Amino acid sequence: MLSSYAAQSLQILLDAFPAxxxxxxxxxxxxxxxxxxxSGYELCISTDCNELTVYFAEHHHHFSNFDEQKNIENLPAEDAxxxxxxxxxxxxxxxxxAVWYKNGKFLMSHTFLLQDGPYAYQTNFIQRWLMRKRTVDVRVWS
Incomplete structure (x- = not known):
């Protein structure tokens, strides 16, 4: 039986994405x-551990709220x-x-606005210098 958090999150998500x-x-x-x-990449949405997480390709993003003691607050409407x-x-x-590699090994991934490109967050010389020997692959829905 789904937890209250999972059941509420699921209903809200299915209202938005009935497919x-x-x-x-x-x-x-x-x-x-x-x-x-x-485009062939797997999308997974999960509420394992009472935390809403979206996985796409090699990336994942948590949608959680934390209280002042850094404990997860179960707020399904806000998270969803x-x-x-x-x-x-x-x-x-x-x-x-954007999925970043160095010498063919996964380093990190992040979400970015397609209109800005995957390099948009590299705003200073040090960040650009640190990323100089890395390659990036872009994953999109379609």
Whole structure:
């Protein structure tokens, strides 16, 4: 049986993305939604550990709120609203995922606005210098 957090999050997400309904898998007290993008990358949405997380390609993003003691606050409506906006931007081509490598080994990944390109966050000389020997691949929904 889904936890209260998972059940509320799932309902909000399915209201926004009804096409995901057939891809829901309930796992004890959490759910997973797994779909393949037109570009071939796996998208997974999960509430494992009472935390809403979106995975796409080699990247993942947590949608959680924390209290003053750094404990996760279970706020499904707020977490789901943020995840919905993130997903809409990804699915409509507003954002993409930059996957960085050094010598062929995964280093990191981040979400970026496609119009700005994956290098937009490198705003100073030190950041550009640190990234000089790295390569980047871009992952998009379609």
């Amino acid at each position: 995901f309904k057939d891809s829901v898998k309930e796992q004890e007290d959490y759910f997973e939604i797994e779909v393949r993008s037109p 609203a943020a995840a919905i906006q993130y997903l809409r931007d990804l699915l409509t081509g507003v954002t993409g995922i």
